[in-house]
Amino acid sequence: MGYPDIEVLLVAYYKLKTGKRAVTELPASLETEVPVIQVARVPSPTAYRLDRPQVDVSVWTLKSQRATCSALAQQVLNLTLTDLPGPRRATGVVTAAAAVTGPHWLPDPNPNLCRYLASYQLAAHT
Template structure:
C-alpha cells in the first residue's frame, strides 16, 4: 500500500486555502515572490496502512513583514490542525495532526528575509 505524498498534499492544500505560493523547494528568487510557504517532510516513521510523517512548514516574507510572516504561520496552525483533518483530498486523507514545534522565528542568512518555522506530526492514508 502506498502512502500519500504528504508534501504534495500539503502544498496543494495550503495553496487552495491561503491563495499563497506553496512549494517544496524554495525558489532562488524567493525575495521577489514572497510570501512563500515551504513544506518538507523530515525523517519519520510509518505504520501499517497509516503514514506518520513529521513535516516542517516554513513561511517566508521580507524582513520588514515579520508580523505578516507570523500571522500566516499562525493561520497555517489552524488550517493544519483543524481544517485539514478528515478532509478527503485527491492525494489522500490526513486523519490526525498535532504541533510538534510551534511556529517560531528562525534567523536566515539572507538579511532581507523573515522565516517562521513549525513542525507538525500527522497521520495520513490514501
C-alpha cells in the same frame, strides 16, 4: 497499501486555503516571490496502514513584513490542526495532526528575509 505523498498533499492544500505560493523547493528569486510557504517531510515512521509523517513548514516574507510572516504561520497552524484532518483530498486523507513545535521565528542568512518555522506530526493514508 501506499501512502500519499504528504508534501504534494500539503503544497496543494496550503495554496488552496491561503492563496499563497506553496512549494517544496524555494525559488531562486525568493525575495521577489514572498510570501512563500515551504513544506519539507523530515525522517518519520510509517505503519501497516498509516503513514506518520513529520513535516517542517516554513513561512517566508520580507524582513520588513515580520508581523505578516507571523500571522501567515499562525494561519497555517490553525488550518493544519483544525481544517486539514478528516476530508478526503485528491491525493489522500490526513486523519490526525498535532504541532510538534509551534511557529517560531528563525534568523535567516539573507538579512532581507523573515522566516517562521513549525513542525507537525500527521497521520495519513490513501
